[in-house]
Amino acid sequence: MKTSIIGLGQTEFSKNSGRSELRLAMEAILAALADAGLEVNDIDGLVRYTWDNTSEAAVVNALGLPSLKYYGETEFGGVNCCGAVAQASAAIEAGLASCVVFYRALNARSGVRLGRGERILTEQNGHWVSNEGEPPGDIYSAPFGLLVPGQHHALYAMAYKERYGLTSDQFTDMLGGVAVTQRTYANNNPRALLQDKTLTLDDYRAGRIITEPLRVYDYCLETDGAMAMVIVSRERARAMNAKAVDVLAAGQYIFPGSVPMYLYAKRAWSLAPEEAGEVLFGKAGLSPKDIDVAQIYDATSMMVPIALEDFGFIGRGEAHDFLTSGGNGPTGALPVNTHGGLLSEGYFHGLNTIAEAVRQLRGESPNQVAAETAFITLRGASSMILGRA
Amino acid sequence: MTVIRPADRYLDQPYWQHLAKGTLHLNCCNDCGGAHHPPSPICPTCRSFNTGWKPASGKATLASYAIARHSVHPSLGDKVPYIITLVDLEEGVRLVSGIPEGMEVDLHVGMALECKVVQFDDRFALPYFVPVGA
Numbered sequence: 001m002k003t004s005i006i007g008l009g010q011t012e013f014s015k016n017s018g019r020s021e022l023r024l025a026m027e028a029i030l031a032a033l034a035d036a037g038l039e040v041n042d043i044d045g046l047v048r049y050t051w052d053n054t055s056e057a058a059v060v061n062a063l064g065l066p067s068l069k070y071y072g073e074t075e076f077g078g079v080n081c082c083g084a085v086a087q088a089s090a091a092i093e094a095g096l097a098s099c100v101v102f103y104r105a106l107n108a109r110s111g112v113r114l115g116r117g118e119r120i121l122t123e124q125n126g127h128w129v130s131n132e133g134e135p136p137g138d139i140y141s142a143p144f145g146l147l148v149p150g151q152h153h154a155l156y157a158m159a160y161k162e163r164y165g166l167t168s169d170q171f172t173d174m175l176g177g178v179a180v181t182q183r184t185y186a187n188n189n190p191r192a193l194l195q196d197k198t199l200t201l202d203d204y205r206a207g208r209i210i211t212e213p214l215r216v217y218d219y220c221l222e223t224d225g226a227m228a229m230v231i232v233s234r235e236r237a238r239a240m241n242a243k244a245v246d247v248l249a250a251g252q253y254i255f256p257g258s259v260p261m262y263l264y265a266k267r268a269w270s271l272a273p274e275e276a277g278e279v280l281f282g283k284a285g286l287s288p289k290d291i292d293v294a295q296i297y298d299a300t301s302m303m304v305p306i307a308l309e310d311f312g313f314i315g316r317g318e319a320h321d322f323l324t325s326g327g328n329g330p331t332g333a334l335p336v337n338t339h340g341g342l343l344s345e346g347y348f349h350g351l352n353t354i355a356e357a358v359r360q361l362r363g364e365s366p367n368q369v370a371a372e373t374a375f376i377t378l379r380g381a382s383s384m385i386l387g388r389a
Numbered sequence: 390m391t392v393i394r395p396a397d398r399y400l401d402q403p404y405w406q407h408l409a410k411g412t413l414h415l416n417c418c419n420d421c422g423g424a425h426h427p428p429s430p431i432c433p434t435c436r437s438f439n440t441g442w443k444p445a446s447g448k449a450t451l452a453s454y455a456i457a458r459h460s461v462h463p464s465l466g467d468k469v470p471y472i473i474t475l476v477d478l479e480e481g482v483r484l485v486s487g488i489p490e491g492m493e494v495d496l497h498v499g500m501a502l503e504c505k506v507v508q509f510d511d512r513f514a515l516p517y518f519v520p521v522g523a
Binding site for chain 2: 214
């Protein structure tokens, strides 16, 4: 890719924003433009998730944009956090647009909660019924009480635990190594919902089981707010002397049974075949050992060990040793989710995952490490490598 | 006993109609013989539209399981804890399943399971998979 991310904007993260998703989207977009040093009328492209409620038309109307030359959605939600950036970049490289804003607004705590089954089921003739054709909560899984993403993650977690023969204590300590390390990062992060709450490994071990084998601290935080980022060509980013971070590679990779919930993917303990990483690293001309910091979409903590192994940062089955020895910590071999992740900063459908990679490469992270390159993924379904400009 | 079910309009589909009559049938290809799930109008192996239904052997292995201890919907409040499973059928397809309410089981990934169709009323039944001989 020959594009750069030159602006980040967001509202505060909260449990109750007190305002509409449209209003939140506007605040985030204006903040991202200000960060980029651009005007509203510079926007000529928009990308978003199909799951976002704020349409491109609503944005054009609300901002009174004189014209929009390109707009497009990527399917689902966080699955495509990097896919949306790839799409924006492709539109720019194809000459369809020159300044694309990727935005996401959701009242995911005060509004429709993604972690609850109420959004899936309706009542019909005295029964609770599903009308969904695809997971989560589809007609083939809802009758067994499988309704929300967090339950799917427990299925991957158990498959992994048993494949590598981890005892319950070993498994607990592995994921505790994710949750506790990320909370410590969040304690330094003024944007984090849980900045003021500490978490020890003992606290983690005592956490309530939600869906076994996952505990309450393994789950992300339903969050209200909005985020936006501005993407332009690398050439334009250089010409305007922006705070640019370069998109070295970005792409999508799905396969039968994978998205949106990986219920029918053959390897329940892995979420991306080796080829996904080979394609991504090949595009960037880099290998996993060249990556300085990783931001891994952690709807649950289990996404971290799986992604580390799927992309070859560590060998298969090595996550327990890596995560219980601080490999993901500030002085570890690969600091991971240095904002606190979706577990402790807030669940922002991957935009905050990308934003932290951008901040690391700008030198603006609350937990700054020496980073020239950053890796981002959501289960391999969409992934990206960013580089310091 | 009530469970969540597909909306009425789905219950007229062959998959659910076969279950309501007491057997698990899989959508299969009449040309290459492969089975697939969820049901689809085209065979994902040979891309033939000549698909049909055949009874499943009912033999499967456990690919994973999870135990829901937190209720995510009011209708599940009196069901927790309950077990959700992923099962790999002998025919090469994956199904989401579970363990019938009240059955005590000791599960481990890779164990052999067999299908047990549980009837809820004359229109609706579910394919559970239980340890062989349980």
